[in-house]
Amino acid sequence: MGEALSWANSQLREISESPRTDAHRLLSHVTDREPSWFMANDAQALSSHDLRRYSALVWKRRSGVPIAYIIGSSGFFGATYAVDPNVLVPRPETEHLVEAAIEFLRRVVREQCEATVLDVGTGSGALACAIARAVPEAIVHATDISADAIAVAKRNARQLGVEAQCTFFTGDLTVALPRKRYACIIANLPYIPTAQLPRRPQSAGFEPVSALDGGADGLDLYRRLLPQLSAMLIPRALVLFEGAPPVMKTLARLCCEHFPTSNVTAHRDYARLERFISVRTGRVAHRTE
Numbered sequence: 001m002g003e004a005l006s007w008a009n010s011q012l013r014e015i016s017e018s019p020r021t022d023a024h025r026l027l028s029h030v031t032d033r034e035p036s037w038f039m040a041n042d043a044q045a046l047s048s049h050d051l052r053r054y055s056a057l058v059w060k061r062r063s064g065v066p067i068a069y070i071i072g073s074s075g076f077f078g079a080t081y082a083v084d085p086n087v088l089v090p091r092p093e094t095e096h097l098v099e100a101a102i103e104f105l106r107r108v109v110r111e112q113c114e115a116t117v118l119d120v121g122t123g124s125g126a127l128a129c130a131i132a133r134a135v136p137e138a139i140v141h142a143t144d145i146s147a148d149a150i151a152v153a154k155r156n157a158r159q160l161g162v163e164a165q166c167t168f169f170t171g172d173l174t175v176a177l178p179r180k181r182y183a184c185i186i187a188n189l190p191y192i193p194t195a196q197l198p199r200r201p202q203s204a205g206f207e208p209v210s211a212l213d214g215g216a217d218g219l220d221l222y223r224r225l226l227p228q229l230s231a232m233l234i235p236r237a238l239v240l241f242e243g244a245p246p247v248m249k250t251l252a253r254l255c256c257e258h259f260p261t262s263n264v265t266a267h268r269d270y271a272r273l274e275r276f277i278s279v280r281t282g283r284v285a286h287r288t289e
Contacts, residue, residue: 001027002042004051008058015062015201022067026057029071064201077130081156086148087124088211093269094188097240097276098127100267101184102134104238108183109137116180117141118232120173120187120225123211125153125166127186132162140166143176146210173221174228181234188242189221190214191251218247219254226258239279248274255279 008023016022024035030053031046046054057070068074068089074081076090077098083089105115115138119128122142132140140162144150147170157166169176191214198204204212214220222241229239239259243251248266255264255277262281269275 001031001038001044001046004046004054005038005042008054011058011062015064022061023058025067025071026061027054030054030057064203065206066203069206074124076126079130079133079160081124081126081129082152082159083124084152085206086146086208087152088207090124090126093275094127094242095130096267096269097186097188097242098130098134100240100276100278101127101131101186101238104184105131105135105138109135113183113234115139116182116184116234118174118177118182118185119143120185121145121189121211121221122153122168123149123188125156125168127188128153128166128168129156129160129162131186132157132165133160136165138165141169141177141180141182142166143169143171143174145170145172146208149211173225174232177232180232182232182237183234184238184240185229185233186240187222187225189225191218191222191243191247193218193246214247217250218244219251222251222254226254230258233281235282237281239277239281241277241279242275243277244275245273248277251277 005023005027009019012019012022028035030050060070061067066089068083069085072082074083074089077095108115115135117131117138117140119142122128122144125142128140128142132138150168150170153168157163190212192212194213194215197212252264252266259279259281262279265278266274267276
């Protein structure tokens with residue numbers, strides 16, 4: 001096993017920023033062992049069957065396929081989510097949105113208000129399920145234009161035990177939703193400008209274009225969503241949008257235009273880059289944290 005890991009590490013150096021981790025995750029998937037087990041058992045023999053499987057997965061990863069698609073799962077906010085090529089692989093940066101939503105919703109619950117949440121463009125359902133797990137009182141609705149993505153999201157809700165809290169709707173943005181008002185609306189919509197879309201063999205080039213392509217300047221879907229939201233929010237609600245540093249200034253301006261009496265704030269990620277916008281309705285301000 002140690003030799004197999006060493007070989008895989010050498011093969012993945014050119015394609016991966018974390019070849020050693022990838023090598024361990026793939027072998028863990030093949031052998032059904034925790035990666036830490038290999039440290040004390042690197043002299044353990046690998047069967048010819050497992051070696052063939054492992055080699056095939058390493059070459060697949062070497063071609064650029066995201067490791068989450070190869071093993072069929074990805075970690076996010078302390079849980080494991082099923083993923084496939086129909087959905088975006090959850091990013092660590094997106095956990096910031098979940099944290100902000102959870103903090104707000106727990107306060108809503110303490111104030112004995114209904115903790116209603118809408119996740120627009122749910123994909124794998126990672127945001128919706130993570131919020132539901134952390135706030136058991138939350139009622140979560142989630143939408144996606146892709147029926148295949150909704151199937152993945154429903155599967156994750158079942159596996160994580162939040163199926164009763166989460167209802168999923170197939171449709172464009174908010175068109176499939178019932179008439180309801182929400183305390184929190186969260187969206188991680190496509191925000192990459194079309195001309196800058198990643199190409200294979202970059203890992204992101206294997207993800208669905210519909211989950212990445214934000215149009216000419218990256219904000220087409222946000223421009224379509226924003227006019228729909230005012231009628232869907234309870235007083236003193238929270239709206240959360242993810243973006244990328246190049247689009248954040250324009251996204252903040254759009255939010256200010258649609259919520260002129262609200263607090264619009266740009267928040268930074270782990271790398272201190274502006275990553276998401278929060279809108280607290282009913283207050284006036286625009287600042288960066």
